[in-house]
Amino acid sequence: MSRCTTFAGSQAARAPIRIGRHVLQSHVFLAPMSGVTDLPFRRIAHALGAGLVTTEMVASEHLVCQRHGARERAVGRNLAPFVVQLAGCEARWMAEGARMAEQLGADIVDINMGCPAREVTGKQAGSALMRDLDHASELIAAVVGAVGVPVTLKMRIGWDATNRNAPELARRAEAAGVALISVHARTRCQFFKGPPDWAFVRRVKHAVQVPVTINGDIVNPASARAALEASGADAVMVGRGAYGAPWMPARIDAALATGCDPGPPPLRTQEAIARRHVEDMLTQYGARHGLTLARKHIGWYLASSGRPADIVKAWRKRLCTADDPGEVLSGLASFYQEATELAA
Numbered sequence: 630m631s632r633c634t635t636f637a638g639s640q641a642a643r644a645p646i647r648i649g650r651h652v653l654q655s656h657v658f659l660a661p662m663s664g665v666t667d668l669p670f671r672r673i674a675h676a677l678g679a680g681l682v683t684t685e686m687v688a689s690e691h692l693v694c695q696r697h698g699a700r701e702r703a704v705g706r707n708l709a710p711f712v713v714q715l716a717g718c719e720a721r722w723m724a725e726g727a728r729m730a731e732q733l734g735a736d737i738v739d740i741n742m743g744c745p746a747r748e749v750t751g752k753q754a755g756s757a758l759m760r761d762l763d764h765a766s767e768l769i770a771a772v773v774g775a776v777g778v779p780v781t782l783k784m785r786i787g788w789d790a791t792n793r794n795a796p797e798l799a800r801r802a803e804a805a806g807v808a809l810i811s812v813h814a815r816t817r818c819q820f821f822k823g824p825p826d827w828a829f830v831r832r833v834k835h836a837v838q839v840p841v842t843i844n845g846d847i848v849n850p851a852s853a854r855a856a857l858e859a860s861g862a863d864a865v866m867v868g869r870g871a872y873g874a875p876w877m878p879a880r881i882d883a884a885l886a887t888g889c890d891p892g893p894p895p896l897r898t899q900e901a902i903a904r905r906h907v908e909d910m911l912t913q914y915g916a917r918h919g920l921t922l923a924r925k926h927i928g929w930y931l932a933s934s935g936r937p938a939d940i941v942k943a944w945r946k947r948l949c950t951a952d953d954p955g956e957v958l959s960g961l962a963s964f965y966q967e968a969t970e971l972a973a
Contacts, residue, residue, distance in 0.1 A: 633889040646680075646840050646864055648737055648808045649779030651710045653864075655680025657853065657882040658811075659875075660844055660868035661714045661739070661783070663746075668705050669909040670875065670926070673902060675708045678879030680864070682708055686741050686749075689717035689726025706734030714783070716741040718753040718764075720771035727775045740772055740807075742784040742798070745817045756817035759788045759798060766801045773806040783811040783844075786829050789818040793829060796836040803837040810837060811866055814845040814856075821869075827859035834861045842866050849877070850884035857885075873929025875902065896934060896972060900965035903930040904958060916954050924949040927957070934968050 646653040659666060659674045661683035666674075671682040684702055691699035692715070703713050713730040715738060717723045727738045742765060744755030751757075758765040773780045782802045787793035799810050812833050814825035825845035834841045843862035847853050848870030856865055871877045876894055884890040893899065906926060911919040928945045948960045 633891050643863075646809070648710070648781065648840070651736060651779070653680050655878070655882045656864040656885060657878040658842060658864060658866045659683070659871055659878050660811075660866045661685055661741075662868055663744075665872070667702070667910075667913075667922075669906060669913050671705055671708055672909065673906050674871065674875040674878060677876045677902070678882065679867075679875075680878065680882060681710070681712060683712040683714050683739055686714050686716045686744060686755075687726070687730075688754075689715045690719070690722040692729050693722060693725045700733070703730055703733050703735075710736035712737040712739055712781070714739040714741050715772070716744060716749060716754045717768070718758065720767050723768050724771040724775035727772045727780070731776045731778055735778060737779050737781055737808075738772060738776055739781045739783055739811075740769060742782060743811075743813050743817075745785070745820050750817065756785050756788065759784060759794060759817065760792065762794060762798055762801060765798060766805060769802050769805045769807060779808040780806065781809040781811065782807045783813070785813045785815060785817050786826060786833075787816045789816050792816075795829075796832045799833045799837045799841075803839050807839065809840045809842065811842040811844055812862075814843060814860070825856075827856045830860035830862055834863075840864065844868060846870075847881075850881050850890045853881045853885060873903075873926065873931070873933035875906070893933070893935075896965050896969045899930065899934060900961065903927070903965075904961055906930075907954075907958065907961070911954055920952070920954055920957065923957075927961070930961075931964065934965070936968055 658681040659679045663685045666685050675682045687699050687702050691697045705711050713735040715726045730738050742758045749755035786795045812830045814827050814830050830843050840863040842864040843856050843860045844866035847856050847865045847867050853865045867878050907923045910923045927948050931941045931944050944964050948957050951957050
C-alpha cells in the first residue's frame with residue numbers, strides 16, 4: 630500500500646536552479662547550522678537527496694590561520710557541489726578565506742550575513758553586517774573578486790523591524806556578482822522567535838534576477854509550499870526541520886515535485902539512518918568525542934520517530950548518558966524494534 634498522502638500543488642515544471650556551472654534539480658537545500666551540519670550530517674543528508682548542503686559557518690580568519698579547527702570544518706569535497714560558508718567582518722580575511730576554501734576544493738563559497746548569535750554579531754560579523762550595507766558590499770566584492778567559483782549569500786530580512794533592508798542588500802550583492810541569495814525570513818532581533826515573514830521575501834525576489842532561496846520555519850512539505858507561495862522564491866532551505874530527520878529535504882522535494890507527500894521513512898529505515906549517522910560520527914571524531922557529539926542527534930532521532938514524549942524522554946536519558954558506543958547502538962536498535970512492534 631502506498632504511504633503517499635495527497636499534497637496540494639506540484640513544482641514538476643519548475644526549471645533547475647543554476648549556480649554558475651552547477652545545475653541543481655532539487656529545490657530543497659539543507660541550511661548551514663553551527664554545531665549541527667558537520668561532515669557526517671551533511672554526508673547523510675546529501676546521500677538521502679538534499680539539493681545542496683553547506684558546511685557549518687567557518688570564520689575566514691581562523692581558516693586562513695588554521696585556528697580553532699576551522700580547516701576541519703571546511704571539508705566535504707566529495708559532496709558535489711561542495712559549499713563552504715564563510716563569516717567575517719574584514720575584507721582581507723574574507724578574500725583570503727575564500728581563496729583558501731577554493732584551494733580546499735570548494736565549488737561554491739557562501740557568505741554568512743545571517744547568523745544572529747551574539748558572539749558573531751558582537752564581532753560585527755553575521756547579521757550585524759546588515760547594519761552597514763556599504764561595508765557589507767565591500768566584503769561581498771572582496772570575496773567575489775578573490776575566487777573563480779560562484780559566490781552565494783545568506784542573510785536575514787534585516788537587523789530589526791525598522792531596518793528590513795534585505796532587498797537593497799540583495800541588489801548590491803547581485804551587482805557584485807553573487808549567484809544566489811538565501812533569506813531567513815526574520816530579522817536578527819527576532820532570532821528564531823515569532824512567525825517568519827515569508828511574504829517580505831517576495832521583495833527580495835522582485836529586486837534581483839538571481840535565484841532566491843527562502844529559509845525560516847520550513848519543517849515539512851506544507852510549510853515549504855506555503856513559504857514558496859508567499860515569497861515567490863525559487864527554492865527552500867530546511868534548518869531545524871532536519872533535526873533528527875536528514876531525509877526531510879528529499880521528502881519535501883518529492884512532495885513539491887509530484888504533489889504527493891511520501892511521509893517519513895519507515896521506522897526500520899529511520900533506524901538504519903540513525904545508526905549510520907552515529908557510526909559515521911564515531912569514525913570521524915573517535916569513540917569518546919564522537920559519542921558526545923552524537924547525543925543531540927540521537928535525541929532528535931528518537932523524537933522524530935513519532936513515539937510518545939514520555940517514552941522518548943526515558944530512552945533519551947538512557948542512550949544519551951551511556952558511555953559505551955556499543956551499548957548506544959544496541960539501544961537504538963531496541964528502541965526502533967519496540968516502536969516497530971507497537972506500530973504493527
